Amino acid sequence: MGKVLSIPDFMRMKQEKEPIVMVTAYNHWQARLAEKAGADMILVGDSVGMVEHGLKDTLGVTMEMMLMHCKAVMRARQRAFVVGDLPFLSYEVDEREAIRNAGLLVKEAGVDAVKLEGGKNRVSTIRAIVDAGIAVVGHIGLTPQTATLLGGYRVQGKDEQSARRVLEDAIAVQEAGACAVVLECVPASLAEFITQKLSIPTIGIGAGSSCDGQVLVFHDILGLFETFKPKFVKSYANGAEYLGSGLEGYVREVKNKAFPTQEHSFAMDEKVMEALKKESI
Ligand code: KIV
16 A cells, blocks of 8 residues: 555645545445545545435435445545545534544544535634644535525625635635635636635635646546536546446346356256255155
8 A cells, every 4th residue: 555645745736736636435446446546535525415325415414424434435545535524513513522523533434634614604613623633624615514504506706795705714714724625616716816825725616627626526427426417517437327237237137047157157066966856855
């Protein structure tokens, strides 16, 4: 196993303008593929609720679910920096609970950092978790856990007031001690301005090409999530069709008795079988 990437590597990548590639993964085989593809960061996102558990949004995701998925991903980790999402209401109630839950993801699952949503309103929480010795990745702009308060899943920072809010959130998250920040669904020029202003890396999703890194959901990259496809998603494979045709082939061959053949069966000494048949007459 090579060296696992760490926060100084990402600071250097920002300075040298080497794009940071983050991809979500939720289980062992997905993390193995992400590692093999060369991802720098793996995010065990709470998007797991939608893409793996069939939930309609991320609100129903629990600490138990996150722990299980983070552990599965960590068993495949080789080089990528792994970030575990803190689910809705695992960090908002009070700082002690936030530290305890962040600590569970780090101590039990072994992730390198936790991610939580919010800007100025989460400064004391981020500071408390960082003070406890745990690296935090911020997440601002469109924050899916509080999308209802934002009027739904919509681009943030289009008008002056809201652009100023996103910018202030970015600065607040950095000052609170976050090691990186995800910018979700913000106009490209605002994301570029924030990226220049911050000393920590920005990881964009629907935030244009000037962020220090990019993140996309595993299922979106591979065309595995067919429920909906946001504008910012680019799919690099038609996974649902490819995997689906594999499964259809299996169903077809079992139905028409083309599988299994001798190639997939085990043989035994004929004499043993004959003796058995005689005995049972
Ligand atoms: O949960 C997730 O997958 C995320 C990314 C979309 C950034 O938070």
